[in-house]
């Protein structure tokens with residue numbers, strides 16, 4: 001069981017489990033990157049364990065299948081376990097993550113929100129009888145990302161859940177969850193990681209980084225990403241021809257968020273460095289603005305950056 005420094009959370013969960021009083025719906029909320037998903041997956045293993053062992057026995061058929069799925073979920077290896085269905089109009093739609101365990105699904109947003117078709121599919125699953133385990137488990141990652149209709153529909157499945165179906169919801173912004181969903185859930189708050197746990201997970205023994213990241217592993221990853229994009233901007237502006245060429249190639253393979261970040265940092269840096277050459281500055285900023293706007297439409301980023309380089313010279 002990997003609850004790290006969330007000792008209070010561990011105590012609450014263990015007490016529920018030992019008393020045989022696990023509520024049908026539990027909501028974990030708190031900052032991202034402090035172990036909510038890991039806790040949901042670990043606790044869920046015990047709920048499905050055929051030997052009824054807290055945190056799972058690790059040996060029964062349920063635990064073995066479950067562990068391999070949980071592992072893929074945590075590593076973000078989702079392609080093989082993405083489960084699709086059909087919308088009411090017959091369109092192919094992404095529903096949730098589902099591996100070989102018949103009694104477990106993991107609901108994640110489709111894009112940035114959880115949609116009503118996904119919730120309908122979850123509801124159907126909730127009413128099936130368990131096959132391998134004594135119960136069924138639905139983990140909802142991002143209960144604060146249910147769109148309004150989906151939230152209403154989801155509420156209906158929580159109002160009268162089958163006694164052997166458990167829901168574990170995770171959320172960062174509790175304010176974005178329907179109050180009626182909160183009132184039907186047993187709410188457990190997660191705090192930031194302490195320095196020891198942070199060091200154990202990230203291998204970083206640096207108090208300053210810990211404080212900058214606010215004890216959150218995902219915020220740390222964002223900071224690191226930002227640092228590496230910033231370095232790319234510097235190389236792009238100051239490197240020799242072959243460095244610049246390889247920068248351009250690399251930026252071309254960035255995801256959308258990182259491309260936007262690259263342009264933001266580039267703009268910041270250029271404004272600082274070229275403030276004397278106003279005309280050139282305006283041209284570059286125009287190109288940056290245009291390109292940034294067209295990123296969602298699939299603009300050729302590589303070409304745009306190469307063009308920027310020809311304007312600023314070097």
Ligand SMILES: [Zn+2]
Pocket residue numbers: 048049050051052053056057058059060061062063
């Ligand atoms: Zn087991």
